[in-house]
Amino acid sequence: MRSYREVLATPAVRNVLLLGALVRIPFFAGTILLALHVVQTLHGSYAQAGALTTAVTLCIAISGPWRGRLLDRFGLRRTIAPSILVGAACWCIAPFVGYGPLLVLAAVAGLFDIPIFTVVRQAVIAATTEDNRQPALALESVSVDAAFMVGPVIGVAATALGSTRLVLFAVQMCLVLAGILMWLLNPPLRSAASDRVAERAVPRRQWFGPEFIALCVGACAAISVLAASELTLVAAVRTVGAQRWLGLLMAVWGLGSVLGGLIYGALHRSISTYLLLAALGAVTVPLAFANGPVLLGVTGLIAGLFCAPTIAASVSRLSHIVPEGGRGEAIGWHGATMTLGNGIGSSLAGIAIDAGGYPLGFGMSAAVGIGFGLGLAVLVGIVTRRHAGRADSARGHTMASPV
Known part of the structure; x- marks a missing residue:
């Protein structure tokens, strides 16, 4: 600590x-x-x-x-x-x-x-x-x-x-x-340091690229998972006849997020937000098999562990790829996509619950987290390698050019 x-x-x-x-x-x-x-x-x-x-x-x-x-x-x-x-x-x-x-x-x-x-x-x-x-x-x-x-x-x-x-x-x-x-x-x-050099707002084209877009999509997916899980938890509590425990179960889920955030912050190394998103989806799967308030509480606590770390890692990565002169707008876009994710997640959960009850709702939430997490991790890796290859090629041409 x-x-x-x-x-x-x-x-x-x-x-x-x-x-x-x-x-x-x-x-x-x-x-x-x-x-x-x-x-x-x-x-x-x-x-x-x-x-x-x-x-x-x-x-x-x-x-x-x-x-x-x-x-x-x-x-x-x-x-x-x-x-x-x-x-x-x-x-x-x-x-x-x-x-x-x-x-x-x-x-x-x-x-x-x-x-x-x-x-x-x-x-x-x-x-x-x-x-x-x-x-x-x-x-x-x-x-x-x-x-x-x-x-x-x-x-x-x-x-x-x-x-x-x-x-x-x-x-x-x-x-x-x-x-x-x-x-x-x-x-x-x-x-x-930035104040000393009086940095102005930087042009959007300097930071609004593939990695930033991937971060925003990942943040949108993460909030979609959380919003869908929240609505599905309400449906699950009603289905198993445990309405009086809803407030406590929500608190336990939130406690898991708090604990996860504190553990993540104490680590001495960063973790990819996309891998955390995939993990968030994976730990949501057991909720689909919970058939009572005790199991919902235990699985909810575990699922909550990856909520705060996923968002914190996303904001941390944003701070690395966006210059200080553009961070206000970048965080604004990041927040807007999370707001969009809240609406998307709730809508998808409602459709899934109507179609197959709360197990399908949690299953859909898990699929979004795992699918987008792994997919974005692969895409960002490909783009990063291509950029690195182009940079190496450019350096090679520069060194080979006659002075």
Whole structure:
């Protein structure tokens, strides 16, 4: 655990990780609150609730690369200031209007969403060296898992204490306040060395190549596996008649991810994100054969071990292949593909569950992880060897040329 002590001993990293953990709790609470607000307070259908959350999610995904590019060009404060103002204006009104205006206001707020994930990951990368970046990104990934588990629980519990209008307003104002705090702290998004040379935003063509695309596809596949597994776990619990254990089983699955992330971060060598993705798919297979809450818990704990490491390894590799002047936009694209993966995974799981029950749902999740993990590993290996061959050939021609 020495690597974690060294990371947390650095004030810049510690502060960014703490800020990211606090900001993400209301972020994840807001998603479930929107659905509850539509169904409980506006007396809408679940289809309307789903349409609203889908619209907001798509708007946030669309804004990711755009906001990331602005971070690269103009820095944190000039990028998030409009987000703070637009978010405050929209969410002061949205909880207190009908479904139609709520849909429009929430979508606009999504387009101007504060790029929390991009800022935190970019700041963590900037504050670390290659020696301590892996444990720092592992902690960042673990904090996402923790917020994902805690946020929805807090949001649902808060609705039992008061109107969803007030709770939704309070949660969104927490996000606005978090944006203000982020603006005040203004964590560096580039390393000190980069600041000294005043690096500008780099052209997209310098980093948007086959390996970056493969990373984004892999991240999309990883989140698809997780989203599909989450929905399938709900179906499995209902099928075996263990609904009262759903919350505990979700927590155990999340605990597995936290443990896996901490173990990965403590390693002294990196592991290919594509091999981790394939492993994530492989450890999902036993879930298809679990026929009770105990087996679901045990297999879920094991399956969770590869969740956080897969994402952390993907972000770590991104930091190696993308120059600092392009990381904001790159992380934005990376996050957008993960958002897309969430929707794809849930849709595929629904189809599989309807066709063959929860075993087929878990089987489909496993197939996505194994197939994309191994396939991308092979493709990236081929592309890397070709580039290496071209580089060697170019050096040979240069050495053979007369001076």
